[in-house]
Amino acid sequence: MILTHFLAISRKELYHIVRDPGTLLLVTIGPVFLMVVFTYTLTSEVRNAPVAVIDQAKNTASRDLIEQMDTSEVIAITDRLDTPGEANDLFDRNQIVAAVIIPEDYGTIKADGTMSPVDGIIDGTEPVSAQAVIDEISYIAQADAEKIYVEALGEDATNFVRPPITIDEEVLYNPELDNLFDFYPGLVGMMLGLPAIALAMAVAREAEHGKLEQLVATPIKKRALLLGKMAPYVGFGMLDVYLLLVMGRLAYDVPFEGSILAYTLVAILFLVANLGLGLLIAVFIRSQQVAMLVAILVFFIPPFFMSGIFFPIDAMPWIVREEMNAFPATSFVAISRPLFLQGTGLQHLWESTAILALLAIGYLELAVFAFRKKVIIDLPNPFHRVEKAETDAVSQRSVEGAAQ
Amino acid sequence: MPAETLVELQAVGRQFGNVAAIQNLTIMVNRGELFGVIGPDGAGKTTLMRMIAAVLNPSQGTITVGGNDTVAAAEAVKTMTGYMPQRFGLYADLSVQENLAFAADVFGITGKLRRERMAQLYTFSQLGPFKARPAGLLSGGMKKKLGLATALIHQPELLLLDEPTTGVDPLARRGFWDLLSNLHANGTTTIVTTPYMDEAERCSRVVLLYEGQIIACDEPAAIKARVLGEVVTLEAKDMRAARRVLEEVKSILDLQPYGNRLNIIYDAEEAGAIDHIRTALEDANIAITSLKSVPMRMEEAFTYLVNQHRLQETV
Numbered sequence: 001m002i003l004t005h006f007l008a009i010s011r012k013e014l015y016h017i018v019r020d021p022g023t024l025l026l027v028t029i030g031p032v033f034l035m036v037v038f039t040y041t042l043t044s045e046v047r048n049a050p051v052a053v054i055d056q057a058k059n060t061a062s063r064d065l066i067e068q069m070d071t072s073e074v075i076a077i078t079d080r081l082d083t084p085g086e087a088n089d090l091f092d093r094n095q096i097v098a099a100v101i102i103p104e105d106y107g108t109i110k111a112d113g114t115m116s117p118v119d120g121i122i123d124g125t126e127p128v129s130a131q132a133v134i135d136e137i138s139y140i141a142q143a144d145a146e147k148i149y150v151e152a153l154g155e156d157a158t159n160f161v162r163p164p165i166t167i168d169e170e171v172l173y174n175p176e177l178d179n180l181f182d183f184y185p186g187l188v189g190m191m192l193g194l195p196a197i198a199l200a201m202a203v204a205r206e207a208e209h210g211k212l213e214q215l216v217a218t219p220i221k222k223r224a225l226l227l228g229k230m231a232p233y234v235g236f237g238m239l240d241v242y243l244l245l246v247m248g249r250l251a252y253d254v255p256f257e258g259s260i261l262a263y264t265l266v267a268i269l270f271l272v273a274n275l276g277l278g279l280l281i282a283v284f285i286r287s288q289q290v291a292m293l294v295a296i297l298v299f300f301i302p303p304f305f306m307s308g309i310f311f312p313i314d315a316m317p318w319i320v321r322e323e324m325n326a327f328p329a330t331s332f333v334a335i336s337r338p339l340f341l342q343g344t345g346l347q348h349l350w351e352s353t354a355i356l357a358l359l360a361i362g363y364l365e366l367a368v369f370a371f372r373k374k375v376i377i378d379l380p381n382p383f384h385r386v387e388k389a390e391t392d393a394v395s396q397r398s399v400e401g402a403a404q
Numbered sequence: 405m406p407a408e409t410l411v412e413l414q415a416v417g418r419q420f421g422n423v424a425a426i427q428n429l430t431i432m433v434n435r436g437e438l439f440g441v442i443g444p445d446g447a448g449k450t451t452l453m454r455m456i457a458a459v460l461n462p463s464q465g466t467i468t469v470g471g472n473d474t475v476a477a478a479e480a481v482k483t484m485t486g487y488m489p490q491r492f493g494l495y496a497d498l499s500v501q502e503n504l505a506f507a508a509d510v511f512g513i514t515g516k517l518r519r520e521r522m523a524q525l526y527t528f529s530q531l532g533p534f535k536a537r538p539a540g541l542l543s544g545g546m547k548k549k550l551g552l553a554t555a556l557i558h559q560p561e562l563l564l565l566d567e568p569t570t571g572v573d574p575l576a577r578r579g580f581w582d583l584l585s586n587l588h589a590n591g592t593t594t595i596v597t598t599p600y601m602d603e604a605e606r607c608s609r610v611v612l613l614y615e616g617q618i619i620a621c622d623e624p625a626a627i628k629a630r631v632l633g634e635v636v637t638l639e640a641k642d643m644r645a646a647r648r649v650l651e652e653v654k655s656i657l658d659l660q661p662y663g664n665r666l667n668i669i670y671d672a673e674e675a676g677a678i679d680h681i682r683t684a685l686e687d688a689n690i691a692i693t694s695l696k697s698v699p700m701r702m703e704e705a706f707t708y709l710v711n712q713h714r715l716q717e718t719v
Contacts, residue, residue, distance in 0.1 A: 001512055008509030012498065019497045214493025217457045218510045219483040373478070375459045377420060 002224045009220075009228025016202065017232055026198045027236040031191035032243050038187060039180060039252065045074075046132040052079035052087050052099040061107025065118070065144045069100070074136040084121075091123055098122045098133045109152050115145060184254045185340040186309030186333040188244045192271060193299030193329070195237040196278035197292060203229060203282035204291035207376070212286075216373040223368050230275045230364075237271040238264070257343030266335050266346070269356040273328035274299070276363030283370045303329035331355045407434035410562060410593050411456060416465035418451050418616075425451040426616045429465070433595060433609075435561075438588040440607030441597040442706065448616040449597040450490055453566045456595065457487040469562055483511075486555030490566040492547050496540025500531055500550055503539050504557065511558035525553040528583065545576025552583065563587065563594040569603065581606050601702040612706055619709045628705045633657045633669040635700050636678060639693040640666075640685070649688045655680055658708045667698075669708055 017023050053069070055062050070077055078096060081087055087099035103116040110116075118141045124130050206212045215225070241264075248254035256263075278295060285291045305311065306320060307330040313321055324330040331352040338344035346353055411433035418426040426448045433439045441449050454460035455467055458478040466473060472480040494503045504525065508518050526532035529549040534542065539550060548568050555563060565584075569577040581603060587594060588608070596607070604610045605624050612619040612627070620627050640646045643666060650656055650668060655677040658669040670677045678697070685692055 004509055004512060004514070008506055012495065012502075012506055015498055015502065016495070210489065210491035211493055211495060213454075213459060213489045213491065214487070215510075217459050217482055217485070217487040217489070218507075219479055220510050373459070373482075374461070375454055377460075 002221050005220050005224035006228045006231070009225055010231040013202070013229050014232045017198075017236070023198055023202070027195050027233065028239065029243075030194045031240040032247060034194065035187060035191050035244055035247065038191075039184070042183060043180060046129045047073060048076040049074060049098065049129060049133050050078040050096045051075045051133070051137075052081050052090055052096045053077050054081045054084055054087065054099060054101045056104045057102050057106035059107055061144075061148060062102045065102060065106070065141065068140050068144055069137070072136055072140060075133055087121060091121075094123075096123070097126075097130065098137065100137060107148055109149070115148065117141075180252055181254055181341060182337070183309055184248050184252060185336040186307065186329075188241065188248075188336065189270065189307070189329045189332040190300065190303045190309065191244060192237055192240060192267075192274060192332075193295075193303065195233045195240065195271070196274040196299055197295040199230060199233045199275050200278040200282040200285075200291045200295040201288050203279065204286055204288045207286035208288050213375050216375070220373075222371050222373055226279055226364070226368055226371060230272070230279060233275050234268065234271050237275070238267060241267045241271075254340065256340055258339035259343075259345065262346045263336065263339055266332065266339070266353060266356065269353070269360050270328050270332040273356055273359040273363055276360060276367055277328065279367040280363055280370065283367050286376055298327075299329075302327050303333075306330070307333045309333055325355055326359070328356060328359050331359070407436075409433070410435045410437075410470055411595065412468045413456075414466050416452075416455065416462045416467055418448075418455060418460070418463045424616050426455070426462075429616075429618060431611055431618070431621060433593065435593050436588075436591050437593055438584060438606070438608045439593075439595045440604050440610035441595060441613060442599075442601065442604045442610050442702075443597075443613035444599055446615075447613040449599075449613060450566055451616075452613070453487075453489075453564055453595070453597055456562075457485060457564050458482055459487075483558075484561040485564055486558065486560035486562070487564045488548075488551045488555045488566060488568060490570065492539075492551065494539050494547070494550060494554060497538060499536050499538055500542070501535040503550060504554055507554040507557045513558055521557055521559075525556060528556075528586075529553040543576075545572045545579065548572055548576070548580055549583070552580070556587075561593060563592055565594065565596040567597050567599065569598060569600065577603075601706055604702045604706075610702075612709060614710050614713060617713075619706070619713050624702060627709075628700050628702065631657075631669065631700060631705045631708050632671065632673065633700075633708075634672045635698050635704050636668050636670065636681065636695055637662075637698050638666045638668055638681075638685075638695050639664065641691045641693065645688065646685060646690050649684055649690060650681065653680060653684050658711055660704060660707045660711075667704055669700075669704060 017027060051069070053066055055066065066077065069075060075098070079090060081090075081099075084099065084101055087096070090096045091099070099121045101119040101121070103118070105116050106118070108115065118137075120134065120137050122130050122134055206215070245256065245263075249256060277298065281294050281298065282291050285294060302324065303309065306313070306316065306324045307327060308324075313324065313330070313334075316324075334352040335346075335349045335356070338349065339346075409432045411431075413429050413431045416426060416429040417424065429452070441452060443449055451460065455462050455474060456469065458469075458474040458481040461475050466475075468474070469481045470484055472484070474481050495506075498506065504522055508514070508522065513521060526535070529552065531546065531550060531553060534546065539547065542550060552565070552568065555565070569580055572580065577600075584594060584596065585606065596603075598604065607624060609621070609623050610627065611621040620630065622630075638646065643661075643664070647659060647661075647666060650659060650666075655671045655674045656668055657671055660667040660669070668681060670681065674680075678695075682692070682695060685695075
């Protein structure tokens with residue numbers, strides 16, 4: 001009987017998903033689309049940042065330096081000014097992010113062997129792009145200074161100049177695919193919050209549209225009801241897992257060193273835990289909009305900041321670390337990163353796998369336990385004050401509304 | 405043959421916050437009855453049905469269906485009842501066939517029995533030609549028929565229909581009640597709620613609900629017989645003046661405005677009462693367009709009983 005019920009509910013839920021274009025998109029290409037947007041934002045570089053130049057030297061060396069800066073793709077010289085004071089106005093109007101001041105004696109090596117440095121003023125409002133601009137200007141100025149020394153002193157120049165700056169620093173702030181490797185396996189876990197959000201909304205929708213009243217009046221087993229609703233979402237979730245895996249491989253060259261079987265097992269555990277949490281939310285919240293908001297809060301915000309995708313979880317206070325274990329994404333990130341990149345076997349990741357299994361069973365059982373096969377009637381909000389004369393009429397009407 | 409009780413309500417009450425939706429209700433419904441729950445919106449009909457369907461627990465009292473308590477043995481009650489909520493409880497994106505098949509799965513109706521039942525229900529509900537149509541695209545009347553068919557898939561001992569004819573055109577309403585009469589003739593026990601008084605006449609017994617309380621519970625004819633009066637309907641030029649005059653006439657039991665007419669219930673025991681009414685109006689120089697006797701309907705009886713009830717409450 002429970003199997004018949006489970007299959008009946010699953011089939012019905014599958015029809016709902018397939019026949020509603022919105023839900024279908026959300027659970028099929030939704031995670032893939034979100035991943036593309038995310039990775040694009042993560043890897044986007046600073047380009048053509050507007051920079052003003054104040055050339056106080058106006059000599060061959062300074063013109064040469066400006067020409068070098070002009071060829072950069074990171075910065076673009078938009079203004080040529082006479083005094084540093086003029087730059088302030090442009091900063092205020094957000095027209096430039098940096099101003100470069102070339103000193104009067106630029107290009108001349110002094111008696112003590114030094115050269116007057118190029119000054120830079122940077123708008124630090126956006127630290128990441130500011131850093132990229134600083135690095136670019138320093139790099140160009142340093143290279144230019146080096147050239148001047150070499151021209152003046154020949155091969156001996158290396159004795160005076162600091163060791164050449166390597167371009168490694170640039171990569172750090174213009175995250176290229178190397179960094180994406182680190183994020184990608186964790187991001188897969190975050191994207192798989194979408195099916196859970198869709199499930200929470202589906203349950204809330206069934207209640208909101210009055211369909212649950214008919215269903216709870218039948219002898220259907222509540223375990224079959226909740227598991228049956230979840231099953232198609234596990235299926236679509238696995239489809240997403242493989243799509244994301246293939247996309248990582250083909251589009252971003254993310255290596256996959258681990259066992260596909262082990263990854264499948266972990267992904268199923270993770271999906272069941274995530275969807276169980278989604279069900280638990282929907283058992284208590286029977287309004288679609290509120291369920292969606294709560295689900296977004298639960299499935300995106302904590303995993304983003306605290307599951308270890310971007311910020312190392314070891315650096316967090318122990319209480320946060322322990323709390324984050326309640327979110328299935330944390331364990332999934334902890335398992336899938338080494339599994340993806342180093343091919344680590346599950347026997348070395350058993351602790352996180354056990355937590356995932358525990359969460360999967362725990363959330364499901366909690367949802368089944370908390371679910372009541374009854375009609376939930378919302379009482380009029382006691383905090384909503386109405387005029388005394390109106391009160392009786394209003395509460396009477398609310399009850400009628402609730403009763404219908 | 406002594407009537408066997410199927411549904412028993414003992415001193416049932418239900419509150420929402422500080423509002424009492426149902427107060428101290430004691431009702432017995434026998435096997436084979438077509439039992440009507442009649443009352444205006446907000447009388448507590450839906451609350452009552454939900455409690456009998458075991459999807460809402462009573463605040464006070466007990467309800468049993470076939471001896472099963474709706475709180476302690478809710479699942480047993482759900483197995484033996486077919487409940488059709490007021491709101492369309494079926495799935496709009498599923499076809500007629502898929503909705504029926506889903507209901508059959510839920511009640512564990514499989515194999516040959518399932519094929520037979522479904523064939524019967526298609527004939528009975530006349531939904532056969534619409535098997536493949538999504539339920540959301542059915543007309544209002546057909547949706548109700550599909551709701552009835554799914555509620556009947558397991559041949560329940562008790563059929564619970566909550567306002568099955570609200571929002572349905574008069575022809576479809578009559579068609580639906582013909583189906584209910586068929587079921588009644590075949591011995592199905594049905595509890596049906598309706599705000600339409602004319603439908604009450606087709607029930608074997610009715611309970612009149614008003615603000616969660618029983619006004620009357622009896623056979624329709626017996627309820628009408630409780631009103632010791634007869635009805636005349638008046639049309640006049642100045643209805644307000646006519647009403648003022650009639651409020652002073654002693655033999656009049658109740659005045660019920662009804663559109664641009666006034667139904668007057670007068671004491672039939674008193675001789676020449678109808679002449680009293682006519683003379684009283686003529687004395688006041690009120691031009692009578694028409695004044696004629698009409699048969700007492702459930703409508704008048706209900707309004708009369710509610711007015712009496714209110715009068716008692718204020719005293």
